[in-house]
Amino acid sequence: MTQAFSEIVRPTAQIEAAGNMLEEATPEETLRWAFDEFQERVTIATGFGAEGVALIDMAVRINPNPDIFFLDTSFLFRETYELRRRLEDRYGIRIRAFRSELTPEQQELKFGPKLWSADPDLCCRLRKLEPLKDALRGKDAWVTAIRRDQTIERSSARVVEWDCQWQLTKINPLVRWSKQQVWEYIARNNVPYNSLHDRNYPSIGCTHCTQPVQLGEPDRAGRWRGREKRECGLHTSTQPLAFVIQKGTLPSSDAA
C-alpha cells in the first residue's frame, strides 16, 4: 500500500521547476511567489523560533493578512504564548492554534503519566503531528521556517518541495539562510522574539522536553536532551503518516 502511494507522490515536474527557479531567490521573493501561486490556499506554520518570527515579519510585508498557525501542545512556555500575543498585536494578524483532540489529562488517562518521557515520539505525534493534519486540511501548500544547517534531516530541504508525509507542497523560504542572517534580520527590523532566546534557549519546544544549552553546544542540544531524538516528526517522514487516533473514537467535548 505505502509503496504504491509513495510512487504517486514523487515531486511533479512543476514543483521541481519551482524549486530550481527559487533556489537562489531571497526569502521575500519565495514568499511572494507562494502567495501568488497558492492564494488563500497556502498557510504558514510557526513554532515561534527566531526563524519563524522573521518569516512572519517578511510575510506580513507582502500579504497583510496571511494565514498563520501554530501547534499548541498545551505544554508551551509562558514566554511562547506571550510572544504569540505580541506578534498578533504588532502585525494585526491572527495566529491560529491547533490542539490535540486529547487534553493533557485525557492523554494521561489513555497512555499513562509523563508520556513525553515514556514515549516522546508518541507524545509528539499526539500533540503536534495529529493537530498539524487539521491545520493543513484544505490547503495546497505550507510554508515552514526550517534551515538546512539546523539538523542532518533538514540539510537536504529544498526551497519548494513536495511533502510526501502531508501530501501538499512545502515551501521553505529560509533554507539557505544562516542563523546569523536570521538574527541580523530580527535586529534590523525590530521583530518581536521569544525572550527565552536571551536565556540560553536557542531552540524552543515544549516545557517538558526543552532545556537551556551550555556554551559551545549545538543549538538544538536542549531539545529532547539525553535522547537520540532530534525532530518531532513534522519535517522528517518520507511516507504518508498513518492515523494514530481515529477521529470520533474519543468523547468529543462538543458532541450533541
Next chain:
Amino acid sequence: MCDLDFEALSFDDEALLRRYGIYTQRPASDGFFMVRIRIPGGHLTPDQLRTIAELSSEHGRGLADVTVRQSIQLHWVRFESLAKILERLSEVGLSTAEAGGDGIRNILNCPVSGVDKDELYNTTSLIKQTHDFFFDNGDFSNLPRKLKIAITGCAVRCVYPEINDIGIFAVHDLERGGVVFRARVGGGLSTTPRFSKDLGVLFNAEEVVGVCGTIASVFRDEANRDDGKRRRLNFLVEQKDIPRFRDKVEARLGRKLRQATDADAPPISECDRSHLGIHAQHQNGLYYGGLSLVGGRTSADQLKQLADLAEQYGSGRVRTTNTQNIILLDIPEQKLEALKSDLDWYGFDFQPSWSRKGIIACTGVQFCKLALTETKNRAAELSAHLESAVHLEEPLRISVTGCPNSCGQHRICDVGLEGSLTTIDGVKRESFEVFLGGGVGAHETISRRIGVRIPSDELPERLARLLAYFKERRFEEETFQEFCQRHSDQELTRALASAQLGPELFQITGRTAALDQRC
C-alpha cells in the same frame, strides 16, 4: 385565527403560530403564549417602544425580555389577545412574522450603527433593504430551516458574524483602499456549535442584499430537507466546503465575485463588544448611553420610561442590542448630567460593572418548555455576587442558559453555564454544567466542558472562587480564555471548590465518567 379555540389548537396550528413568533408558554396546558416582536437591526422609535410597553402592560403582565437577536418578547399573553397585539404592532410598523419557525429571523445590526465613532460603514440602510427584500417575500417562505442573518459595519463586529448562518461585515480593503464587505456562512450554536466560515470574497455595499439573497436561495434549494436535525445552513456549507459553496453562489449570481487574497478576514483584537456606558458619537457634541438590563429582563414601566427619557434628552431613537441591553441615542452633551441623574433615579445602570456588562440569560424554565432550570434570576444573583466578591478590569462574557440548545450562547462565553437536573443524595436538584474559555474574535473557540455540575444555589460562591483564582494567577494581560486553555480540567475544578462548601457536591458528568471507565 381568532375563530380558533385555544383548546382546539393542533400541532400544525402551533407550527404556524411559531412562524409568527408566537410560542406556547410552559406549561402549555395553561394557555399562555410568548410573543416575539422582531425589531430589524434593533432600531426603535419612541412610539414603537411605547406601543410595546403598552402591549406588555395590557396583555403580558407588564413583563418584557430583550433577546439576543435584538427582539423583545412578551409573556403571559392569552390566545384572545394575539390578534389585537399583531394589529397594534402593525400600526407602528412592527411585526412578529418569521420571528420564529423556519424563516428569516430578525436581521442583526450593530446597535450604534450610524453614530459610532469607530465604525467602518453605516449599515442602517442595508439592514432595511435586506429586511424589505426578505419580508413577505414568497420566494423565501419555504426554507428548510431557520436562517439567521447579521450585517454590520461595526469595528468590533459586535453582532457576531461568527455564529450567524450568514454574517456580513465590513473590512478595510487592503489592496484598493476604502471599505468592502466579506461574508461568513454556516455559523450556529444549538446543540452542535459551529463557527461560520469565510466565503473568501469581497463585495461592495450595493451588492450586500444581492449576495445575502443569493446565499439564502442556495440554502433554500440545496440544503438537506430530510433529516430534521441536519437542515441548517452549516451542514450544507460543511458538505460542500467553501470553494464549492462559493461556486454555487457565483453561478446563481451569474458572475464571479472579487476573490479575497486571504482566506479569513484580518482579526479584530480582543475587546469589549457591548457598547454599554456613555460614549461620544461621531456626530459632534452628541452621546449615546448603553444601559445594562442583566439578562434582558425589563418591564412595561421601564420601557415607557425609556421612551420618555429618549425623547426628553435625546432624539428619541432607541436601539436594542444582541447582548440583551438597550441604548439611547443622540444625547447632547449639555443634557448628559440630567439624563444620568434620571437614569439613576429610575434605576437604570449606565455604568455596568464587569460582571453585569457581559452577562446574558435565555428565557429559562419560567416560560420555556425546553428549559430545565431558572435562568434570568440566576443571572441577576450571579452578577450581583460576582461584582461584590471579585474585581476585574475587563468584562467577562457569562451566560446562564437553561438547556443544551444554546439560546443563551453559552458555548461562546468565557463562562457558560448549562442548566440540568442532577440527582444528589437521591434528590433532583437544579444544577449547571460548567463550560469555560469560549469566545469569538481572533481566537474563536467553543467553550470547553470541564466535567462538573454545580448546584444552582452554590453557583455565585463557586464562580467567585474560580475568578479569584484567575485574578491571582493570571499572567499580565492574560485573558480568561487563555488562562483556561493553560489550565487543566482538574485545576479549574479545584478552583471552583471552596473551603466552606467542600468539593463533595461536584458531580462528574456522564461523559467524563465514561472516559474514566474506559481507561
